[in-house]
Amino acid sequence: MTVTETAPQPRERILRAAADLLAEGGREAVSTRSVSAAAGVQAQTIYRQFGDMQGLLDEVAQRGFASYLADKHANLASGDPVEQLRRGWDLHVSFGLANPALYRLLYTDPRPGEGATVMGEANDILVRLVTRVAETGRLRMDVQAAAAMIHAAGIGVTVTLISARAAGRLAEHEGLAENTRDALLAALIADEEETGAEQSRAERGARHAVALKALLEEEGEQPFTPGEHLLLGELLTRLAGKAGLGGR
Template sequence: MSPRPRDPALRANVLATAARLLAEEGPSALSTRRLARELGVSTAAVYTYFGSIEQLRREVRLDGFARLEAQLDALGSPLDPVAGLSAVVLAFFEFGMRRPHLYRAMFLDRPLEEDTAGEPTFTRLADLVRRGTDSGRFGAVPADQIELCAAQVWSAPHGMVTMVLSGALPADAARAVLEDMVVRLAVGYGDDRDQAAGSLTTAGAPGLP
């Protein structure tokens, strides 16, 4: 018997449905039978692409971070390092707003052991902080605290996305808080406030009073 032909659209639908189930009902809701029923296919069709539920959960996270990285890549690398960092933070937030089910599955489903899906994103943030220190804008950041600052930067958009998805804040209010946080972080790292606010405007935000 010839192998079952692969359908990229079905694979994408399996990932999207799995992300929704993980976000809405948690890992216990995810099974090949449930996915097959939701998609109107056989369980064998699901197994054609994913050998186990654990593999599927991992692939959902990998797919999500790949999509996030593609969105961040599209920003390019502006000469102004603080504008570059601001643009990434704002794009991170918008990603969560546009793909809430996938975002929940990426971040709120407990990662599996040896899951490194988010490492490229963290490395990107650390590199951006390092650019800020190299330029002299983040003069208050010692070399051995770059990763600590990258984690602080990550927590800003992630925290605001989580508050919106949990119903604690409307999206426009969360975005305004995030823009203020970006400037405050930059100033805390040694930047001039007016210069940091100007970089935020360059990144696509309306700026702060």
């Protein structure tokens, strides 16, 4: 085997250099000069391979996110949907703590559109999990609204823990992720033991409306015309919000 066959090609060297710099020093450490020096290439090679630094960062993000997305997809395979949501939350927080610089790049950078592809896939998985809960008749609000709450809370908790670790104060936040997760899911999801006598008629109706709406929005052949589908969706959304449980 020749040296040419074993040595990483320029594109791979650039990606590795950018990922290492990001992990060590955050986004500010990833510049054309630093990456070209670490990868042993000319600056124009970066632009020729990735278009610009944004293109390079997007590919670094996609590569770093790949194993996390694989774990998220594996979590979809089987099991109780509520437990899947719990595991999904834990995977999210663990990923952030293990990859703080990459997490900040994906979730807290103010530039719009960055990481949109991989972020969109992660959000789709979350929506699918929440939809499964809705189909059991246990979700207390609209799928999209519930997913948005979980997403926002997960980011807030993870960023808080990342900052606490950087400041050497992580021990002060012991149990934050688990307690927030459990409180949020308790607010969004009804226990299986809850009976009709313990809930108002409006609350029971809202949960059933959420379940039916989730089933209605599944892909596949529909028994309604487009107009009927739209009207029924609007009516179910209204019912889902009847008890103040939310709806979109």
